[in-house]
Amino acid sequence: MSRTMTVVKALTLVAVAGASIAGRAPARPAITPHSTLPSVTGAKHLLNTTTRHREWIVVPISPDASVLAWVVHPERSDRAQVLVVRGETALPSDWTRAVSDQLSAEGYVTVVPDVLTEIDRQGNRQTRDALDVSEIGRRDDAVRRAALQLPDADATLRPVELNVSATGISVETREGRESFAASAAAWPTLVQYLNERTGNAPTLTDNPHAMHMAMVSQASAGAARPVAGDIGRKDPRLPADYFMARATIRDSTLKAEWVDIPLEGDTVTLHTLVVYPAGAARTGVVVVMQHGVGVDEWQRALAYQIAEDGFIAVLPDLWSGTGPNGGNWDASEFVDDAVRNAAGKVSPEEAMKRYTTAREWALKLPRANGKSASIGFCMGGGNSFRFAAEVPQLNGAVVYYGGAPPEAQMARIQAPVLGLYGENDGRMADNVAETRVTMARLGKQYEARVYAKTTHSFAMFQHIGTNADAIADAWPRTIEFFRRQLR
């Protein structure tokens, strides 16, 4: 055999070799699986609707290049055995990824290597047609090592390797190789075998949302129904979407006011919306950091929701003074004018200064309890992450689809960071894996979720794609995070 061959061919040979071993007799399994063997036609739908946390991680293979790997995380609170799952082709198919999702339903961290897709330092992607066999092995090793570094992976356990194809599923553990038919009937036996060999006996997290989605996908194969996301109606537990922002502000009974906070050494004052929760109790301060079009109705309505949920919401107009004649965001006639007028005028350092001033001002409010957090969206998400580095006294930072600061800044973070992202958001989503690794290495608290099939501004455009499901999960997490950190 030639030393160089196409990867597809190589892996097919492996799979055929696995399948040629006599199938294990499907003895009656002693367990009730939490999963099933996905069908080829249902794979994409399963991937779109499963609520298990799944993501593409970026795995460095040299100082200049990385490859990808698909990871699905189990819904358990302790660390899990890693399974490396490979299909017949080196480029992971939907079906292979769906099989990995189902194995994760049993409590495993599953990883599907995509060693043919290379990413260079500039983020450019290239998919190779073929690779040297030894190079494939080297990249597989890198993926295996990266998988063991995942925060929920049990690095003390050797990864178990699975080769899956329509003709059979082979499992390779330290004890040897075992093959199973690729059928729904043989699936429980496979799961039981895996559990016995790896000692896997997880307590799976009860997840009503996942159960709901499971029921939905049974009811109508094909079309996933959103949990929320009816335009024209606001779910009181969630922030207003694009269509509901105006009515939410107009109809709110909460106390809200615009204040102009002096900025040290500046003639400009920071025009800031403050929204107070009902009642008179002391509570935490949340600095709301604007998305890339400024303090528009949607952004202001978001501040109202923070107050509805019990916190003092402080939304500075970051672009104060950049409007016509030194005016603020609202001095521009249209949103696109405001964006143009502000472009390049507020540096990242100035943004930090302004938010720091707003936080310090708000902490002196009679109702402030001394605790503070930040939340931001898109550009504001990046600012919120950086704010955690800038202000070590901050009690928490929530990042909606915003970038992470450089490692040197990350190292200064003291507060826990909660990151919420959409999978259909290019590098924003891809970078999460790297951020997770860096934060973990620095010993920082970082909980991140990347919602499948979800777009960038999912908190604003809740009704498209699967964004409704994403915000229905993300917002309660956000509020729970604030309750914990700002108590």
Place this chain on the structure above:
Amino acid sequence: MKRCTVAVLSVALAIPIVVGGQAPAGRGGRGAGGGPFAKVPGQLASGWNAPSTVARTTLRHEWVDIPVGSSTVHTWIEYPNGDAPAGVVVVMSYEAGLDDWIRSVADELAASGFIALAPDVLTGLGPNGGNYDALRSPDEVIRAIRTRVVPEQAMRQYLAAATYGATLPRANGRIGSVGFGPGGTFSFRFAAEAPVVHAAVVFYGVAPDDATLRKITVPVLGFYGEDDPAVTGTVAATAATLQRAGKSFEHRTYPGATHHFGLIQVEGRNGPATQDAWTRTLAFFKEHLQ
């Protein structure tokens, strides 16, 4: 923001600036176009730049009240530059009604050489007999459209607008329709039921029932987003029915695009979807309306 009309002024987010300055790329990356900056000539405005686009158009435009039986339909009309004869296109609103974005679609059609008419299906259905403008916020518009608009009356309004358009001095006698979401559904139905129409474009709207579909005699062009299962899931059956009946139905489903991809161009793969769909829309109308 003095000019803020009932249309959502806010809109969208997601400019590709984040701390660290990464540009979007790769799988499911946000597409170009439709950001919060100036509208690109020959392309649709997004929800972001639609208000400024409509407010600052240099094209001739007017509101007219077109008779429909014993009532009228309040209609926004824009004319292309020059005085050459032109095809007429009726623009059919999405869930949030005749907002700045829908009027920006009319503006874009006029800029591309068509006489565009955008009727207000909420004519007379607002508070105190008012129109779309009488409603205070998008949610009120959405509820009014859901609860007060009778499809048959909307079809009569659209037909009246098309007929009125055809009598304009500059009209060349050719008529098309384009609609978005529920407006796309109306556009599909228009192709079957309006005797005056020559071509219909459907953006993420579902088709009428099979009996109605079989009445279609003009070409229909449909655009759908992959991540819009409730609508896109209906396309295969529609295409099969039309194919069996020997009708012309060209349709495209864009990977990674969502519902409302023309309005929300910065999300998912909506930007490239909008650019391709709009280029095809203009070519389709140029073919059938000139």
